Amino acid sequence: MSWTTRLGAFQSRHAVLLLLIGVSMAASGCTALVSPIDAIPADRLPAQFLVAPRANKVPIDLARLRQETPDEYLLDAGDILGVSIESILGKEGEPPPFHFPEQGSDLPPAIGYPIPVREDGTVSLPLVPPVPVRGLTLTQAREVIRKAYMEDMDILKEDRIIVTLIRERRIRVIVVRQDGVSSAQNAGNGQVVNSRSDLSGRGFTLDLPAYKNDLLHALAETGGLPGVNAKNEVKIMRGTDVDFRERDRFVQEFYQQHYNDADPCYCPPPLPEDANVLRIPLRLNPGEVPSINEQDIILNDGDIVYVESRETEVFYTGGLLPGGEHPLPRDYDLDVLAAVAMSRGAIGAQSQGNGGGGGIGGSIQGIGGAPPSELIILRKLPCNQQVAISVNLNDAINDPSS
Incomplete structure (x- = not known):
């Protein structure tokens, strides 16, 4: 397994939380200056804890997001x-x-x-x-x-x-987008510790003409395809023939069945998707055929198109690294070296001055003049669990493909 382990979310419905911790070693390289963490070496990590790559995904053919126009206009109510x-x-x-x-x-x-x-x-x-x-x-x-x-x-x-x-007749739909302009907060050393979209979102009410009442036209009318602040998918919530009371009863029974268990070790399954909500992917693995048809992307009166924010797709840094929250890239993979660089931490070189970590980080970096050489990734798992992964930064720099 490559030392440049990809960072990302464990494939579950839980929020993405990653913690990078720099551990400094003494000059001999044998004595840790902080309490050791029981972690799995990156080259021994079981496959179920790996994350799916993002870089090799390709955009969906945009023609799949629009409906085919008939040769002649067919009349219906509202014309x-x-x-x-x-x-x-x-x-x-x-x-x-x-x-x-x-x-x-x-x-x-x-x-x-x-x-x-x-x-x-x-x-x-x-x-x-x-x-x-x-x-x-x-x-x-x-x-x-x-x-x-x-x-x-x-x-x-x-x-x-x-x-x-x-x-022509009109079809009224609502589009809600959470891929607005990012906002950033700067730490005292100028480091960006938070960058996310405005979760208030933007709402649009569209009256789409017949044969233009599809997902592609709805997105085009409201700003185009989702930006990098949004997920690589679009949700369509059907607004007709929906019995919300039936869904409410199902959700209530589901939680009563799976979340009232007294066993603290019991891990309940995730809540099944609502059958009235369609997820339309915008990027797929090479050779993967989208499981959608034309009826899926045709919008009807009362439908809601939802572009969801990636606000929870972040990782955190701490220890000897400057503390902060950083967004995960949407369309490419992030390895540990790039993650440390994003946090403006020093790799393989002696830290200067008081260090960027602040607090205990700054004091430890100066002891013995040794740069950090071990990095710990705390990867979130379902059911409030996590796995610790250790990466040797020297090996990652000298032989990334090892």
């Missing part, structure tokens, strides 16, 4: 048609109204009086029963209207009917 029927709609001899498309619309100019498609998929026109147009193209809708007036009711003798589309 507004432009209908002109000579001597039936409007005054005889007057031209029908002319409508320019709304800004940003792909529709051509329309002609006719505005007639909405009702919830039952029909249009209400004078002198004829409601005409069903759901699922029809404009050409087909014109034909069924012509049939209603000229064949079924025998009202018109000449075919002077125009049907156009004034406005």
Whole structure:
């Protein structure tokens, strides 16, 4: 196993907490100046404690995040048609109204009086029963209207009917994003000890046109793909046909069953995902096929798109290293040498001055003039457990591939 052990979260639902501790050795290299920590050498670490690499993941094909547009527009409830029927709609001899498309619309100019498609998929026109147009193209809708007036009711003798589309139906969705601008706090020595996104987030209410009501258009309308402050996934919370009471009962029964156990050694399983919440990955391992289909990324009325912050994906430094909290990279791996460099700790060289660790760190660094040579990683595990991993910094510097 490489000495440049990757830092990261144990793959669980728990928060990511990593602690780096620099341990200084005396000049002989045999006597620890602080209490020894019982740790597993990095080259003997069991596989179940390793973290999955991030650097080799590739972005998902963005075309998977949008729906396929049909060759011809299909009508449904909420569409507004432009209908002109000579001597039936409007005054005889007057031209029908002319409508320019709304800004940003792909529709051509329309002609006719505005007639909405009702919830039952029909249009209400004078002198004829409601005409069903759901699922029809404009050409087909014109034909069924012509049939209603000229064949079924025998009202018109000449075919002077125009049907156009004034406005597409809209699908209202909510987008909540927590990938805002990072905020940083500086320690006294100028070191960044905290950098995270603003968890207040930003909210958007979108009215997406039909056939543009998909995840890609929702993200594009609200700032684009999630930034590095957000997770490499997007959640879609369905807003229709959801029985929240059933989910509440399930959660209550789950916690009563698994979290009321008196055995302190019992490790309860994580809460299962809500079936009404879809996770859409944005980066995958090479060769991995995303388990999503077109219906997963199509948004319906009331759906919520949630871009979640990576606020908990951090590691901590302490001991002889300057104390602080540091964000883990999202799209590449971080080894121990880079982590120490991020904390502005000295590796393989004698510390100058009072040292950056402060307190006991500064005093220990100066004893014997020996730089720290051992690093301890405390990796969080499920059920409030942790494993200590020891890394020899000299070996990590001299032979990173060992």
